[in-house]
Amino acid sequence: MAFFAAARQGRRDDAELGQGVWRRAHDRFVRGLDRFHQMLEGVNDGPLYDNLVPLANSLAELLPRVRSVCAGAQAIAPSSGSDIPASEGAYLNEVHRELSRAGNALAAAAEAVAMARLAAGPFAAVERRSHIVLAHVAEAERLLHT
Structure with a gap:
C-alpha cells in the first residue's frame, strides 16, 4: 500500500514541481529535514531534547513554504533539466541560490545536532544554523x- 501512496505522491510532485531544478531544490530540502530529524532519534529527554524539538518543528513548518516557492517558480519558468530557466534580471537564479543555501544550511544544522548530541558542539550552533535556514527561505x- 505504501508503494502506491509513494507513486501517487511522485506524480503529484511531477505535476507541481516538475523534474528539473525546482524539484531538486525541494527534494534537497526534504532530505536535509529528514537528516535533521534522524539526528533527534537518539535524544529522548533532557534539556537538549527540550531545545531541539521546537527547532525541529519550526524547520518542518518551512517545508510547505519551500514547496510553494518551488511550485511557484515551476509555474513561472518550468524546468525539466539541470539549467535554471532564464528570467528578467536573472531573479530566478537568485531564487534557486537561496533555496540551495537553505538546503545546505539545513544539512549544516543537522550536523550541528550531531555535534551537540556528542557534547562536541554548542546548542547555540544548531539554533544559529536553523535561523539561517529560515532567512534563506x-x-x-x-x-x-x-
Missing part, C-alpha cells in the same frame, strides 16, 4: 514574489 519567497 524567507529571501527565496521575497525574490519570487517581487
Whole structure:
C-alpha cells in the first residue's frame, strides 16, 4: 500500500514541481529535514531534547513554504533539466541560490545536532544554523514574489 501512496505522491510532485531544478531544490530540502530529524532519534529527554524539538518543528513548518516557492517558480519558468530557466534580471537564479543555501544550511544544522548530541558542539550552533535556514527561505519567497 505504501508503494502506491509513494507513486501517487511522485506524480503529484511531477505535476507541481516538475523534474528539473525546482524539484531538486525541494527534494534537497526534504532530505536535509529528514537528516535533521534522524539526528533527534537518539535524544529522548533532557534539556537538549527540550531545545531541539521546537527547532525541529519550526524547520518542518518551512517545508510547505519551500514547496510553494518551488511550485511557484515551476509555474513561472518550468524546468525539466539541470539549467535554471532564464528570467528578467536573472531573479530566478537568485531564487534557486537561496533555496540551495537553505538546503545546505539545513544539512549544516543537522550536523550541528550531531555535534551537540556528542557534547562536541554548542546548542547555540544548531539554533544559529536553523535561523539561517529560515532567512534563506524567507529571501527565496521575497525574490519570487517581487
